[in-house]
Amino acid sequence: MNSLEEVLSCWKQYDWEEKLKKVFKKNVKLVDERIECLKNTREKTSIWKLTLSDGQEFIPIVLKIYKQPLKENHRLEINMYQKAYNIYQEFMPKLYLLEPNVNGNETWMFTECLQPLRGQIKLAPKHLEQIIPTVAKFHAITFDKRFLQHADLFDSSLPFFDSEEKVKERTKGIKKAKENLDLAMKDPNLKELVAPRYKMIKKILKKGPNFFPEITETGQCLIHGDLHVHNICCEIANDGVENWKVTLIDWESAKHYPCWYDLAVLVELLIDFRSDWQKSEEEIRRKCVQVYCQEMLKYGITFKEDPLNLLKKAYLQRTLEKKLSSHLQKVLDGGKSTLLKRYLEKIEVWGKELGLY
Structure with a gap:
């Protein structure tokens, strides 16, 4: 099970701020107090909503942590982003970073945070x-x-x-x-x-x-x-x-x-x-x-x-x-x-x- 402290520690250790700066083509900083855990299970995946700031606006992103041993469905999703993203990116969230071997053997993936359909409109x-x-x-x-x-x-x-x-x-x-x-x-x-x-x-x-x-x-x-x-x-x-x-x-x-x-x-x-x-x-x-x-x-x-x-x-x-x-x-x-x-x-x-x- 991943903790807030672990997310913050890895953020600094792997210098993701600098890497995301290149992705967004501007300086961004993690807003610590706006980190939100969406899902956290010991054997499956850990999902977090992170918020970045460029000094003028907030930029929400999603962090998904895949734990070892990878289940087939997790390996499949990682593969979709690693290899199939080029032809399917129109239908998928934007991939910002995909970092393997975090904490030894975890894969950490940062993607676009999208607006869910639910909550925007009463579906008819x-x-x-x-x-x-x-x-x-x-x-x-x-x-x-x-x-x-x-x-x-x-x-x-x-x-x-x-x-x-x-x-x-x-x-x-x-x-x-x-x-x-x-x-x-x-x-x-x-x-x-x-x-x-x-x-x-x-x-x-x-x-x-x-x-x-x-x-x-x-x-x-x-x-x-x-x-x-x-x-x-x-x-x-x-x-x-x-x-x-x-x-x-x-x-x-x-x-x-x-x-x-x-x-x-x-x-x-x-x-x-x-x-x-x-x-x-x-x-x-x-x-x-x-x-x-x-x-x-x-x-x-x-x-x-x-x-x-x-x-x-x-x-x-x-x-x-x-x-x-x-x-x-x-x-x-x-x-x-x-x-x-x-x-x-x-x-x-x-x-x-x-x-x-």
Whole structure:
């Protein structure tokens, strides 16, 4: 666990003030009393918000400290900044410094501090139309065979949907879902919710681990992998700005996957959480898919199958391979899940619509 004293000590020891002076092309000083710890865990990462001053204005920056031994997702994010930043910098925070071997074996990374989308505006369905063009542009760079042009930018830490490791992971998740469904039938808090769909879902799970091969066949690319609103930043987000400058943060979950996984998180999870959106959910997802396809067409990309079905299939694949088991487990352990009911309902409705049972 990193401490404030350690941050201040390393700041002086590694002369980061002088290095950042070259980055900003002006003298900057760290404002000690405005250092803020955003996250600090012993085994994972430590994240700090630092404030610099040039004597006239304050400049916030983010410090992210990666501890050894590096987990695969941390190595992946470092790799994104070390090697892939040149082609993805439009979508990422500005990288100021990346310093390895701090305190012996830690990596310290200084990046731009961006304005989160949340807090700037009350998110409405129409605002997704401002975010999706950036997502499409990002996807298009490595879509399908285009990935081969940039494959050398990624090391073994990049997960691939079709890899043996990921197939095993999905198989394990489906096995766990079956076990948790059986336990749910004995649990008074879950039986009433699960029982009407129990046989149907067990039947569907037998078709795994890849329920819809077509979502991979119609195109894979580098995806963000965790595209919820907490990881979306915007320079100015209001209805008076026509084209938002959208940037994505937290690249630990990037992977080479079907592009629709990102849309399933961005669009469908927002609908699942927002009960006020659910009355018009069909209209919302149809519009989002339309905008995405229009943007992808600008880069010469089209889809062989109905894109709306591809979104639904990606959502179901994601749910059946992992999310169903984890949310059942959460309730079995005595917690609550606001998403479980929605997962079960969509498996039932979309599963029938898409021929899973």
